[in-house]
Amino acid sequence: MFGYIKVDKPNILIKDFNTYKAYYCGLCKSIGKQAGELMRLGVNYDIAFLSILAHNYEDLQPEFDMQRCFIHPIGPKFSVVLNDSVQERIVDINTILGYYKVYDDLSDKGGAKHLAAKNILKPYYKKAAKRLPELDAALKKCFAELHELESAGSRDVDKLSKTSADMLVAVGLAACKNPDEHLVALCADLGRWIYEIDAFDDLKKDVEKGCFNPFADHPVEGEELEKLRQFVSDRLFGYIKNIRAAYDKMRITVSEGPLSNIIYLGLRARTEEVLKSGGIKCKKTLL
Numbered sequence: 612m613f614g615y616i617k618v619d620k621p622n623i624l625i626k627d628f629n630t631y632k633a634y635y636c637g638l639c640k641s642i643g644k645q646a647g648e649l650m651r652l653g654v655n656y657d658i659a660f661l662s663i664l665a666h667n668y669e670d671l672q673p674e675f676d677m678q679r680c681f682i683h684p685i686g687p688k689f690s691v692v693l694n695d696s697v698q699e700r701i702v703d704i705n706t707i708l709g710y711y712k713v714y715d716d717l718s719d720k721g722g723a724k725h726l727a728a729k730n731i732l733k734p735y736y737k738k739a740a741k742r743l744p745e746l747d748a749a750l751k752k753c754f755a756e757l758h759e760l761e762s763a764g765s766r767d768v769d770k771l772s773k774t775s776a777d778m779l780v781a782v783g784l785a786a787c788k789n790p791d792e793h794l795v796a797l798c799a800d801l802g803r804w805i806y807e808i809d810a811f812d813d814l815k816k817d818v819e820k821g822c823f824n825p826f827a828d829h830p831v832e833g834e835e836l837e838k839l840r841q842f843v844s845d846r847l848f849g850y851i852k853n854i855r856a857a858y859d860k861m862r863i864t865v866s867e868g869p870l871s872n873i874i875y876l877g878l879r880a881r882t883e884e885v886l887k888s889g890g891i892k893c894k895k896t897l898l
Contacts, residue, residue: 627868668787699710749781775806
């Protein structure tokens with residue numbers, strides 16, 4: 612995934628941020644145990660959000676423990692969410708998504724780096740796909756549709772973002788037990804939001820490198836950029852409005868603080884940050 616779904620750190624309570632970080636760090640440890648140490652590089656903000664959401668749909672209160680980070684083995688201990696049934700599913704989902712992302716990059720760009728990453732991921736992907744065959748089939752179909760549209764040079768943002776919406780719905784259904792229409796609605800608009808915010812964030816880089824971007828027909832400076840920025844802004848904030856409406860209808864009882872921060876503040880803050888950058892890729896940092 613892309614790492615855009617994150618808390619608004621300046622406006623979150625310390626206890627809620629510590630809970631959020633515990634999910635993130637717990638997933639990192641779960642990935643190491645389930646998919647190999649190298650795969651821990653694939654931990655991201657998006658799957659931390661997904662884990663909190665899935666714990667709610669399973670009505671499962673996570674267990675926390677004080678542990679050390681493998682990067683800082685002699686540092687102080689910190690709180691992590693212990694591995695459970697939800698974490699295991701999220702790791703498999705992340706592995707399958709990671710494999711298809713690398714496979715897509717290899718198809719588009721080639722190169723030894725992407726080929727090596729694909730070969731490293733493949734055995735872990737096969738195990739994860741065996742456990743989640745419906746998700747694997749859905750993502751394979753979505754990535755094929757997206758690749759076809761992008762290869763044809765489509766500028767139909769609605770069609771392009773729908774493939775991302777379908778991906779996120781498939782991910783949400785795989786992650787969450789007892790899914791409902793509110794989950795489907797939230798994931799669909801979140802998928803559209805992710806595709807379009809990433810496209811605008813990548814605009815300048817894609818134009819310079821000649822890579823596909825649905826907004827690449829627009830100049831990356833001047834009046835035309837401002838028109839595009841307003842167009843993208845209207846769409847992104849429209850998706851956020853819909854996401855909030857769906858979230859408001861959900862029964863949230865597990866780790867509500869960080870989850871609500873993401874929905875009500877984090878998505879907006881990230882959108883404003885990317886729009887302000889003017890199509891220059893925002894730096895993604897770890898916690």
